[in-house]
Amino acid sequence: MNFSIAEENYIKNIYHLQQQSELVNTNSLAYELQTKPASVTDMLKKLQIKNLLDYEKYKGFRLSSKGNKVAINIVRRHRLWEFFLVTKLGFEWDKVHAIAEELEHVSNQELIQKLDRFLNHPQTDPHGDPIPDGNGKMPVIHQLSMADVVEKKKVIVSSVGNQSPAILELLNHYHINIGTEIKINQRFSFDGSIEIKVGKYAACIISELVAKNIFVYHE
Template identity: 65%
Template structure:
């Protein structure tokens, strides 16, 4: 099954919303996509006729299994291209989203399989988000906010929930990236800031706000 760029963008956004709310409604999808509710209704009819959507007029909607598989294919492409852009072309991670947004619509299973192999079949993209495999299977990882980690425990940075240029700038300054090893040494109760050791080297202090946005998992 092959989709237009517009259909793919709708599928992706519905998938994103339904992961949070279960059933999606017209207005929220219109807001997410910066379009009008009437345009959403038009596309819902089209996606329903292609049997990707559970949808009853006025009742809300969600992707069925076929729709979810289609969404995961797009997410897979998006995240593999993001990985390529950061790892191979050396883009900063806060610059790659709009480019991957275009690349994800390039068709061809062989292309994406070869790209996957070329990149070494990565499981997580540069933001720490999981990359579904070609069957739509999504790797899972038990992760916690850095602010909840006990002292002196070695952990690895797995993702960052605030992916703005400002956050990237801070993390670069601290030499923190996805995959970096950290250890929490001390918490200052005054403002909740943490003293941490980065990559077994320098110790430094990060604010509670930063800590809450950095997610880590056990060192394997």
């Protein structure tokens, strides 16, 4: 079955809101989609008729299992395109979201399957988020952004979400490379910066932006 771009955007955003809370409400979806609550209500009715949504008036809503499958497919396309844009076309990771939002609506099964193969079946997008496979299964990702690591943990750098010379210069300065072991000392809530210790070097503080761009795994 095929869906309009508007429908796909609603489905995708409901999916993302569900990651944070089981039930989604009209206002937050309207905010997410930069639209008005009345428009959301209209679309919810349409999605319910197509069996993509469990929805009761005034009670909130969630994706049906059918809706969930559709959503995961959109997420898959989005993240594959993001990976493509960064690794093949040389975009910086923070520039690809808007373009992938357009590309994700080109819904040809064979295209996505071949793109996946061309990219060598990547497990995560350039932001470190997992890419579901053709059956909708999310790979278990051990890698996570350093901004999400709990304090006092030791981690090993697995990848860097940004290929720009600017960040590479900075990482060099911190003596951080792929494979480097890092200890997380403390997170400062004021600006999200983190004190870390790299090898035998003196402890230092990295900004939240840098932390978000360093992907690591435990142990």
